Amino acid sequence: MATKLNQIIAIEKGTKSRSFQELTEAHQALQKPAILSGISRTYRPKDEEGEQLPPESTRVQIKAEAIIRQTIETLTKLFDVTATKDWANCQARADVVVDGTTLLAQVPATYLLFLEKQLVDLHTFIKKLPILDASEFWNFDSSTDTWASEPLQTTRTKKVPRNHVKAEATEKHPAQVEVYYEDIVVGYWRTVKFSGALPASRINELLARVEKLQEAVKFAREEANNIEVTEEKVGDKVFNYLFS
Template sequence: MPKLSQIVAVEKGLKSRTAAAVTKIYHDLQKPALFAGLSRKYTPVDDEGERFPPESTLVQQHVDDQLRSAASQLTKLFDVVATKEVGNTGTFADVVVDGVTVVDGAPVPLLLFLEKQLVDLRAIMVKAPTLDPSEAWQLDENAHGWRTEPVQTMRTRKVPRTLVKYEATDKHPAQTEVYMVDEIVGHWAATKFSGALAPARRDVLVARIDALADAVKRAREEANGADVEQVRVGTAVFDYLLAP
């Protein structure tokens, strides 16, 4: 069993490291390019057509992974702060959401800490990238994310054609005009990938944060209403400060 002094000694450094890690996650979640991928493959119309190598961009990060990373960092900090505050106070209240006790016997300082952390978590969550609703996304277990069906587009090239305005006669040569037309030479098949959240999933997570934040506030109000022993130190302090 750790001593309270040991918990207090590690708290400051842990808070600093956790803040840096969560801040990085917060900024990464505001970079949609990290969560987007693409695969394009080209097929010429015939064997003699020009060929192009396939193109791809890998999804670099996934929102769920980032959230789990933030949770891992914050869990260590929550546990240290909870251990310290439970050993440092005698005023407690349960955090209850929809009849379920999420945190049992939380002291007021821990409840204040949780309130602040939930505000920060909500700020992270509302910034999390969501899937483009204009696309039809499907879960891709192999890619650990989402993908679209391939969309095919054409590749064309300009080819000259000759228009005969007037046929040749024994007195005049033929009158012609050269014009350009687009000829299909191949097709691109593009598949989009994403590590973003489904909008409905993000809404659920934000709602859970809000529900827990409300429960923490109710618990704090309950704990603050508990009877405490009156401590009087003012007289002694000012007797000393104002002594003749």
């Protein structure tokens, strides 16, 4: 049964993890002189009347050559899986199709993976774009290259003192006058707000585009990774040269 590139990609991570773990264990084992060493001691008394003592021995627990063979086996799997993936990636290509139109033709699988990651960042960037205040009505003003609100007119007032006669003057008493202030309109403000933000509709349009492209890139990557691969066997050549 033919192997697909997506199957190789699926097992690559586990193969790397196991190889690293086994290589670390092998390295640590070889740093322990005690388990690399053995000894055999026998005792012979000076004469027949002398005390008899049992022999002593310590067995060699690991052998460097055995560790090398085990390491070669472990790394050969890793080298072969990675080579199979990288060789196949040279051939794995697919079109990025949006709304029935080919936007990018015969894109390598590795670049599709790059595109996928970049589009995640672009989606975040677009979502955080500033939005025009929905409480205002906005029109694009080409003279300032910004959005402008509808003109709003407000009044400017000034307090003017007025006299209120509470009691008219008499022969015996002066008039009782109270001073108060009245707000009088003295002018008009015409206010137009400007903004460099974007309408919500524009941001939603951009989000829809990037999401559509994200979907197209994912489809293309799946298609590219669905090609059949030839299992590469490079590990034997490398390790036969290194350890033969």
